[in-house]
Amino acid sequence: MLNHLKVKLSLLAILIPSIAFTADGISISKAYIKKPRPGVDVTAGFATIESDVNLKVISVSSKKFKNIELHSMKMNYGVMEMRKMIEPKLGPNSPLVLSPGNDHLMLFGLSKDLNTGQNLDLTFLFKDQEGNEITKNFEFNVR
Numbered sequence: 551m552l553n554h555l556k557v558k559l560s561l562l563a564i565l566i567p568s569i570a571f572t573a574d575g576i577s578i579s580k581a582y583i584k585k586p587r588p589g590v591d592v593t594a595g596f597a598t599i600e601s602d603v604n605l606k607v608i609s610v611s612s613k614k615f616k617n618i619e620l621h622s623m624k625m626n627y628g629v630m631e632m633r634k635m636i637e638p639k640l641g642p643n644s645p646l647v648l649s650p651g652n653d654h655l656m657l658f659g660l661s662k663d664l665n666t667g668q669n670l671d672l673t674f675l676f677k678d679q680e681g682n683e684i685t686k687n688f689e690f691n692v693r
């Protein structure tokens with residue numbers, strides 16, 4: 551039964567290569583960064599992060615960017631406002647969904663030009679309910 555499940559999971563991993571299954575129950579899909587416009591060193595990133603356990607995102611970092619923040623977007627009197635999200639949560643049945651026009655990653659101070667199609671590692675630091683820190687590197691595709 552378990553073997554059967556494993557075969558199924560690995561088949562799924564082959565069929566859907568954008569989903570990374572990990573032993574710690576944290577997975578990411580649809581991870582990409584928008585290529586900044588020429589001369590601009592700020593851009594946005596998107597992904598869906600799922601977790602089997604309750605986690606908080608403490609920080610996100612990358613060698614290629616000076617600073618990375620998580621932002622929420624809200625309409626306020628007809629104006630779209632971005633706010634820094636403080637330690638957003640995710641857990642079973644409540645993934646962290648970062649998508650265009652909604653919550654997103656904001657990446658500041660790009661150090662080198664990014665090329666379309668290139669993959670970039672972003673390091674996520676999570677904390678679980680017991681206070682244990684979990685560091686994960688996720689690959690983001692530049693589009």
Ligand SMILES: [Cu+2]
Nearest residue numbers: 621632655656
């Ligand atoms: Cu933003």
